[in-house]
Amino acid sequence: MSVFFPKAFAPPAARPHRSGAYPGTYPFDAPVLVLDRGRDGEADVAGRDDAARMAALRETVRRLERGGFDALPSSVSPLGVAAIDAVLHEGGLATGALHEILPAVGDGRDSPHDGAALAFASLCLGRFARAEDGTRRQTVPGRILWCRRAGGVFDARPYAPALAPFLDPARLILVETARADDVLWAMEEGLRCGALTAVLGEVFDTDLVATRRLQLAAEKSGVPALLLRRRGAPAATSSGVTAATTRWRVASAPSAPVRDRQGRLVEALGSPRWRLELLRNRFGDPSRADIPSWTVEWNDETGDLAVVSAPVDRSQGPPVERLVG
């Protein structure tokens, strides 16, 4: 366990204090603890009291990170896949955070196919909705705001019947704008409103400033935000830095051949498989050098996602973007 003062939260002496400079109050006199999670199992050794203290410290850290706002206690909604949830901070996708989902590009050519990414985004939305339904005491299920730019002749809307296995399309409020900037504006309005289950935006391009705004708005209201990028980017060129808490790349993967009861091959399509890569995991284990990736299979019948093979070790590959915040 190491103790130090992060630069941004230095005591007032180190930073001229102006009224209004700090939106809230937080204990300047207390040292800030940054915990290396599970490096050598300290938490296990320390016992139950220490576990409670750890939780309190984590909460303190979270408040500091949220700029002193009296933030809602953050929660996570698990994806439902043990192998993936184990990598994520606190075992799931954080609500009150921005998550980015990129479609993959295959073999260096720019593929417009983001069907798998869209499905994964819907799955995440569904998980957020399910987590919220468990805590909410409202008669009307929370709404999900889906913002996108209408694309004219080449437009391809998300198709509600195909999303139905992931989430109830009746919860969706679909917002279509004429300009790309309005998508971000609508998302921010939705996050500020604070009464939604989740907000999703389909964007082609974005930058650090825009995503930072979304991330802050999500942190403040505790509403999860998803950014579904329409255009994939090759990993080598790193498609711009964003402030997202997690960033996923989703590619289609060849599905398993379908066999009938006698074991003969059937001309049919099996359950869809996706290859998930967690390109960025802000609160993840900083000691990990590789990019966690899984091949998962979506089961239509049960509504479950399951890992079909062990994470692929890609540490030998060229250094790809890696941001640990």
Place this chain on the structure above:
Amino acid sequence: MAVNAASREAGVRPGQRLADARALVPDLLTAHAEPDIDLDLLETLASWCERYTPWVAVDPLGGALVDSRLPMDATTQSVDRGPTATFGGDGGLFLDVTGCGHLFGPDTEGERAMLADLTGRLARHGFAGRAAIADTPGAAWALARFAERQGALLSPVGGHRALIASLPVEALRLDAATAETLRRLGLRLIGDLLPMPRAPLTRRFGDLLVRRLDEALGSAAEPIQPRVPAPAFRTRLAFAEPVGRAEDIAAATSRLLAALCGQFEKAGVGARRLDLALFRVDGSVRRTDIGTGQPSRDDRHLMKLFEEPLSRLDAGFGVELMMLSAMVVESFEAAQASMPMASGMGAAELATLPGFAAAQAGPVARHEDQRVVQLVDRLAQLLGAGNVVRLSPRASHLPERAVATSPAGLPAAAPGSWARVAALKGTRPTRLFACPEPIDVTAPVPDDPPMLFRWRDLAHRVVRAEGPERLVNEWWRDAPTPGDVQRNPVARDYYRIEDEDGRRFWIYRDGPFNAAADTGVTARWYLHGLCA
């Protein structure tokens, strides 16, 4: 055709030949008649007159009575410059000022002051007009057009009978032929008609004369049809000095909203549609409106909706009067008292009917989080109500028709209504193209799924395929005409295919391959969607 007062004194009459008129007045100015522009101007004037009362109507008779024999100084409001036709010197406006006079002063004083205010303002804007107030529209029309003295323009309550008795019969809004006949019979004044027995009058001149007489006297009702539906609630704010700064106008709007919401509170209603009118000093009126998905009387929320449209309004040289009207209001109580929300499949299907959805708005609206309702209003105000939608299933097997959108202000389909559609599960694409995109296909056997296809200049090798799923046109719709087949084929054979990278597509062939012989149209392949 119309002439102005100066020409009239010189002897020029409408209907005269131009040469004759020129002989009388050598330096006569003439211009072509532009009835459309006159009508626009009259509408603008009517809009302007809404500062006095919401019940403003353009005189439906307008210029129907243009006749050289009528004294042309008898106009309610006439344009003094530029000869005009239909509405020209003869157009008129009706204002129902019942109960409006007291804003200007007590009793008759108020009405007199209002009349003076109206004519004074019109004169300042360059209009020569005459206005009269009487108990009935017919009497006011007669007085405004035919009264000799200015004093007669305000008829005391109950005094219109005596006043119009001395006016010529034309003042009864009769057609020229009837008026001419009456004159020939020696019935020159309305007073001459009053003691006459009704039955012979009707027999001789038809229904119109007696009806006009009754309307003028007030024994027959003649309601004024306002140009726009009169609002149930309205607040106004007049400024001593014209204001032009955006901040001032915004502040005034928020004051008006606060006042209006106070009225809503008392009446137990909320606004669905508000109209803000800015009366500019140059006489024009700028309007903007906002709508809400559900009745609201939260003035801060409504002000937020006004922010963006206000920024687009041009105050010109300044605004002298602002008026905020609630065009559509809905009762909160009624919304709560309507039927309880039905549940299950039947209700879900019913809910897709527009009428039923509207009827259901109440109970659902009550439970919906107000913050979401206000968010939807804000988004809809800026992006358009049609761009903020909810999705509900529609009973159609055609993929592009299976999703119905409705404004998000209305409630969504009941939870669970998508359950039936969810049975389609993986067989439908996650993205559906608005226009199916043509693809080039290599297929070994004409009726088989392709082995290779090119989409957007990229070749995809098909590894697996599933299909066909044949979707035919809805039988309850008209069969497509032969020319329409290309766009709207009779049947489509859909295949789900997976390429070597695992990407899945939803493609179709617009009809069986051998249909080419029957219809003369070769079957083509399209990509309709991207699957998960």
